[in-house]
Amino acid sequence: MKDMINTAPEHIKSLLKQFKLLDIQLNYEAEIAYAIENNLGHREFLARLLAIEAKGKKERNTERNIKAAKFEGIKTLDGFDFSFPDKINEAKVRDLETLTFINNKENVILIGPPGVGKSHISIALGVLACRNGFKVLFTTAQEFMDKLYASYLQGSLESKFKALRKVDLLIIDELGHFQMDKEKESIFFQIIRQRYEKSSLIITTNIPLGNWDKIFTSKLAATAILDRLMHHCHLISITGDSYRVKGIK
Template structure:
């Protein structure tokens, strides 16, 4: 409530709270002191305090997006060992971090055996997207299907799909570990159809695309899903040894 009688400082405090200018509230005294010490003009002072608020809000948004993404680890592409996986096109992977594929509503599929760095790569892309203020969700394929099944039983599947449609980048890890029945297969198909040419999807899998009939109930079902998934898609194959096996061999 606005005070009836107040000092200048009390009004400033009240107004900043009322307008929800939290970062400005925490820093305006310092900015005033800097303006006095450096003889900064009114326009420059206004510019500086606006930057304080804008930068603070941007930082908080990125932090919220990072938390909401539910990454298992926080990794960057700079920490990826391209010297170990020499089969990978380093420039192509780094180009994904420009997020041009996201602007074009394209998908990415990374195919390779366990331990070759698929999850590291897609996590680093997701983190970069969060830094660019995009909404991201990282989930294992098994967890996603279980969640959809729970919502289906509660009659809330449409609500879940609506929530997922607001995600700019959905990352589904380890798709090859699924074995779907008709009901779960239908939910996966609906999800991919919903995102087709609207929002980007990244999938990692240990199964070549020609073997996706092992995931779905039939070759026909697998083809229906892949038809939409690969239409606007970058497919990256990563053959090679496992980083984890490499580490154990060194220990031995």
């Protein structure tokens, strides 16, 4: 005697909801009709259902990653005008689209005057990383250090460090718009040290590397930080006028 299987739609939907198969729940009736109409075999029918669920899960994961990244808008490299800057190595930037630098735990530093598109490129790479399943965090240097310093004063800095270790790509925008004191410099150095050869950083700055002692308390401190940042790093230099001044951006 065959086991009796409950095939009532309400029961099937309940099971799909229980196992969190949200996309199959929404589409399985249409897929049954398609399978009957096109005389699909059981394996092909199952494969189609699983493909629908996989696609839906990837889209939801991307949405969660982008929301958690806290980007200042959504950018793409296709939306960047590479012809505008006086100098930029487009091939080098395009190579970063492979995201190999994240898999290899490498860093990216974008250097150039205000308004030449450093933030645009960093966000575009971050969005692409989110769409490929990586966890990303975007923050300005000022806000980042203020929050970490507040955690230090509250005695919760280690929990912040623990959360940051789960981030595959940390994007620190506008490094150089303020000078760090000893305490913030020490916290920043710990971030760099903890991520060294373990996860990736993108930093945008308008300060040439040789002048990073203007950001930190001394040349010695700047050298110690740059030593780790630059060991596995893609350096992108951009020169030109500001997009914003030209009214293009």
